[in-house]
Amino acid sequence: MTQPIQWSDAFKVGIEKIDFQHKNLYEAISRFLTAVAENKDVAEIKKMLDFVGNYIFEHFSTEEDYMGRYEYPAALHHKSEHQAFIEEFRRMKNQYELDGATKFISLQLEGWLISWLQKHVAGSDTALGLFLKKKL
Ligand SMILES: [Fe+2]
Ligand SMILES: [Fe+2]
Incomplete structure (x- = not known):
């Protein structure tokens, strides 16, 4: 079975600790989605x-x-994206716990989780990485 979400070095933002955590995150999400699919x-x-x-x-x-x-000058905006993610994640997780692992919620969660993460890493996290590389 192909992995639902796969890490690629192309997603690196250039800061070792952040890249390490992103990779772990992709792997944890992949394990979760595979378990749902199975x-x-x-x-x-x-x-x-x-x-x-x-x-x-x-x-x-x-x-x-x-x-x-x-x-970091764009901290407020970046943190607001994190905050919005946390709120939506909590909402979906509650729904998941109330309704059980239905296919509908799983697919919703999968689609949202993957697209949010890819967009955020490619956008805000990459910008943060570029800024930090000049400072570190
Ligand atoms: Fe971020
Ligand atoms: Fe990140």
């Missing part, structure tokens, strides 16, 4: 989704620490 045990799927959520929070705080430390 109809794995609900408790197992929930654990994977919790892991993705926690890892994303940790990752956002890594980026936001960098922004604070180096006085």
Whole structure:
């Protein structure tokens, strides 16, 4: 089976710690989506989704620490994207927990998660990487 989401070095933003976390994030999301596609045990799927959520929070705080430390001028905008993500993620996760791992919610979550992450990494995170490379 092809992986639903796959990391590529082309997504690198040039900051080792951020790239390392992005790669781990892609892998965690891929494991979660594969488990959904294979109809794995609900408790197992929930654990994977919790892991993705926690890892994303940790990752956002890594980026936001960098922004604070180096006085990143676009920090407010970047952080608002993170915040919007967290709110939507929580909403979908609650729905997931209420309704169970239905195909509809899984597909919704999959489509949104992948497109958000790809767009954010290619846009805001790449811009942050370019800024940090000049500072580090
Ligand atoms: Fe970010
Ligand atoms: Fe990121």
